[in-house]
Amino acid sequence: MTDYDVIIAGAGTGGSTTAYAIAKKGYSVLLLDRKEKDKIGDKTCGDALGSHHVKEAQELIGLPEIPDDIVEYVVNGIDLIAPDREHRLRMQGPTTTGMSFNRLKMGQWFLGLAEKAGAEVMASTRAKKLLIKDGKVSGLRIMDSEGNDRDLTARIVVDATGATGMLRRQLPESSPIERVINKDDMMVAWRDIYETPEYDFETPDILEIFWNQEETLGGYTWVFPQGRNRVNVGAGVMTIKNHRRPQDIMKEFVEPNWDFYKTKLVRLDSSGGVAPIRRPIDTMVDDNFMLVGDAACQVNPIHGGGIGSSILGGALAGLTACKVLETNDTSIGSLWEYNPRYMEMYGSKQASLDVFRWFLLNVTNDDIDFAFRKQIIKASDLLDTSMTGKMKIGTGEKFKRLVSGIGNVPLLRRVQKIAHLMEDIREVYAQYPSSPDGLSDWQEKLWPIYDQAKKI
Ligand SMILES: Cc1cc2nc3c(=O)[nH]c(=O)nc-3n(C[C@H](O)[C@H](O)[C@H](O)COP(=O)(O)OP(=O)(O)OC[C@H]3O[C@@H](n4cnc5c(N)ncnc54)[C@H](O)[C@@H]3O)c2cc1C
Known part of the structure; x- marks a missing residue:
């Protein structure tokens, strides 16, 4: 018998959504955060969220509508502006409408949802040490608000501690989860x-x-x-x-x-x-253990938005956890289905944009000004890329037209190459393994794509 079914470290949007999804199904959930309760949600952020993320979570786990008093202003689009500041692309579509919101109120609302669903919230409480028994995660050592250490056991521990991924970093070396993120x-x-x-x-x-x-x-x-x-x-x-x-x-x-x-x-x-700002962690589960939100690298590599994807990650992790808790098997094999579900809904797009990020590092202001001036990429194409991770420019007739009409062939060729690599990585993600056994073979297919992207 464990102290809780699930312990979730970190009560940001990722952890709170996970807690909401699991607690509402009647499982015992401890949601803890090192911040004082009325400060949870207060974080450095651009404070912008696409409405499509909220709709997705409504469909998956019945997330209620975001209350009006959290929203500062309604967002109807995003302008991407070239280095010369004269040219801009206005992106207006389903992924660029949303809200600019009050960060603290938003965080408090998510926390309240989890609490109302039945999660026990412990604020001013630090996750200190992942407890490991027979090589597997078995619980968490916490430091409570009085400064006392306590060991708590759980059937599943969720690391939702944000960018530090502080529990992920304590996993045993034998874990298939990457513990350290490259700078x-x-x-x-x-x-x-x-x-x-x-x-x-x-x-x-x-x-x-x-x-x-x-x-x-x-x-x-x-x-x-x-x-x-x-x-x-x-x-x-x-x-x-x-x-x-x-x-x-x-x-x-x-x-x-x-x-x-x-x-x-x-x-x-x-x-x-x-x-x-990379692809998601290749496996976001191990025996009795899950990663959600920034701790799982569920952030868009190009614009750095991660609230919506942490809500998605929390919803999918929560759904998988509920299923697994019912069967009483919390092994990596049972928890695995969270991986392919997330990869299909968002991870594949993240990976494709991650490849594009490496390309962007090697372009100059002149290249970008040229691309904007000549409309190599149109707003509608970019919008499409932001929704799907697919870049349209790289193939076929359209490319030939661009080469003959616009010039700067070397840049166009590079854009074409990166578009192909973005397509390649999405194909690799379409073959994401259905069980942990296939992970290392699958990873072998990823790395050469990154090696090529860094050289374009
Ligand atoms: C400058 C900046 C601007 C951004 N702008 C946007 C934006 O406009 N739109 C957008 O969608 N995304 C934006 N993001 C990304 C977004 O903020 C994150 O992706 C999102 O908040 C991730 O949610 P999370 O729940 O995973 O982590 P977090 O919100 O970071 O929550 C983690 C929680 O864990 C707690 N915690 C950490 N360690 C411990 C511990 N040891 N014990 C207990 N609790 C612990 C923290 O106190 C925190 O409450 C921005 C990020 C940055 C840095």
Whole structure:
């Protein structure tokens, strides 16, 4: 007999969604977080979420509608802006409509859902050590709000501790789960929220993403209005060797170049954060153990959005956990089905965009300006890529037309090659193994694609 059916470390959107899905089926769930209860949900973020993610979770686990008082402003599209800042692509479609929201209220709402569904919430409680018995996860050592250590057992432990993946890192070496994430698969960012009483954002329903390879290599600057007189602004970069500090980018590049900085500003919040920006962890389960959200690298590698995918991950992990708890077999083989379900719904797209991320590292501002100017990629194509991970440009007649009409053949050829590699990796994901036995053979097929993408 264990203390709980499931212990979930981390009560962000990923952990809370998992807890909600499992607790509502009547299983005993402990959801713990190191933050004080009324601070859970407060985190460095762009505060933007696509509505399609919410709809998906409604269908999967009956997530209720997001209440209106959490939403700061409705989002109707995203502008991608070239380094020259003269050319932009407006993406408007099912994946780019959504909301800009109050982060703390959103987090509190998810926590409340889990609690109302029956999860026991322990705040100000730190997950300290993964307990292992006979080589398998058996529970968790926690430090409670009084500073006392306690060992708790569970049939399943879920790591939803966010980008640190602090339980994942403690798995035994024999685990098929990667414990450490490469630095160059992480992004680091700085974000400020201001009221701008003297500056009106003209299109507060459109989020703006600015590319500039010289300033924000492997990342971008975002300007996300939260109404006419409020903005969430930040800059993030990939943590490759010698990357710039995001605070320096804000000071030296963003502040001098955006007009609203020339007006009176009321700073509401400033902070830094990190997120993984790669394909999901290849297996997000082991015996009695699951990963959800940032801890499982369930983040879009191009725009760094991970709230929606952590909700999806939480919903799918929760559904699998309920099924497995019923059969009384919580081995990796039983928990496995969470992997292919997530890979099919989102992981394959993440992998494809991850390949594209490596390509983007090797393009210049001139290349991007050219691509925008000549409309090599149209907004509708990009929208399609963001929805499906498929890039349309790379094949057939259309490419021939581009070569003859536009020029810059070397760049076009490189774009064509990367489009093929994105297609290749999606094919590999279509063959994601149906049991743990096939994992290492499957992984062997992934790595050569990355090797090629890094060289284009
Ligand atoms: C600068 C920045 C901007 C972003 N902007 C957006 C955006 O606009 N839209 C979007 O969709 N995504 C955005 N993201 C990504 C998004 O914030 C994450 O992907 C998402 O919050 C992941 O949810 P999660 O539940 O996995 O992790 P988190 O929300 O990080 O939750 C993890 C929880 O675990 C707790 N925890 C950690 N360690 C322990 C421990 N040892 N014991 C107990 N509890 C612990 C933490 O206190 C935290 O509450 C952004 C990320 C960054 C860094």
